[in-house]
Amino acid sequence: MKSRAGESEFTVRSNEIDYRGQATMPALVGYMQEAAWENTANLGISMYDLLERGLTWVLQRMRVEMFRYPAHNDKITVETWASGRERVFLHRDFRIYNQARELLGQATSVWLVMDVVKRQLVSVPDFIMAVEVVPGSEPLPFAKGKLPQLQAVQHEQQIPVRWHDIDLNRHVTNTRYLQWALDTLPLDLLEQNQLQQLDIIFKSESILGDTVTSAAAPATEGENVYLHQLTSQATGKELVQAQTAWRKLES
Known part of the structure; x- marks a missing residue:
């Protein structure tokens, strides 16, 4: 089975905005994760599918860039697709659009699979590997490398x-x-x-x-x-x- 991109629509709600009336970053990350869930459900590898096998998805890293924030009651579309694999790392990208199909932001993420009983990461199982990665759009640069370590806490x-x-x-x-x-x-x-x-x-x-x-x-x-x-x-x-x-x- 080949993977395919998915699109999910959301309306920015009043409990997801800041004092400027714009969506918060936690809300936007929540939209992207919900879009990822819907896309994996259509591919038969959602979190519920994994839980039936004693496994679950774990988000390991996310890099987000926002150009413009949507406001309260704005309708947005989150496009997401599986963008690549590296050993145990599964990459997924996102793009956020407004109703005029203007790009508001984009993100790349890294996911792992965990055994829910042992609480340990495992190799990507065959039923996930069987879903061939076919990026829906040009993949974003993978989130790699170390971040600077926090030294003097302020x-x-x-x-x-x-x-x-x-x-x-x-x-x-x-x-x-x-x-x-x-x-x-x-x-x-x-x-x-x-x-x-x-x-x-x-x-x-x-x-x-x-x-x-x-x-x-x-x-x-x-x-x-x-x-x-x-x-x-x-x-x-x-x-x-x-x-x-x-x-x-x-x-």
Whole structure:
């Protein structure tokens, strides 16, 4: 069976916007994951299909670039397709369009397969490998390479993991990690700038009852680039590493 691109339509809802009336980055990442779910369901390799075999999808990395943000009540289309494979890494790309078919943003992502009982990553099973990758559009550059390590922490908060932070895999959902990373930034940065680029790596899972430390600091003084790190207080493991780039809003 050959893979094929999918398109999913969404309307930006009031609980998914910021004070400017525009969709938040966690909301946009949520749309992209929902579009990926629909596309994999049509290919017979959705999370539900994997769970029947004791497996599940795990998002390992996502790199997003936004050119313009949709506003409340805007109707958008998310196009997504399987863009390649490298050993155990499965790549998936996204493009976000408005109703006029103008490109608002794009993203590339890396996915792995996990055994839900052993909580260990596994080789890509044959029934997924049987779906031939046929990119629907020109693939974006794969998200590769290391991010700079956060050194001197300037902003930090402690976040307890609660019931509504947990997803179908019984660990903290990745959009919550993203929200926590962004919420740790100083208020003046969030009010006066808009997130232009995001590169986030999900390294380990956190579960109900844990407390997560979210830390951030500028990557280079004078530039609107920040480094982020989320760690588990229970295990000491690094959960998330990220880098964000911000664009100054016009006054």
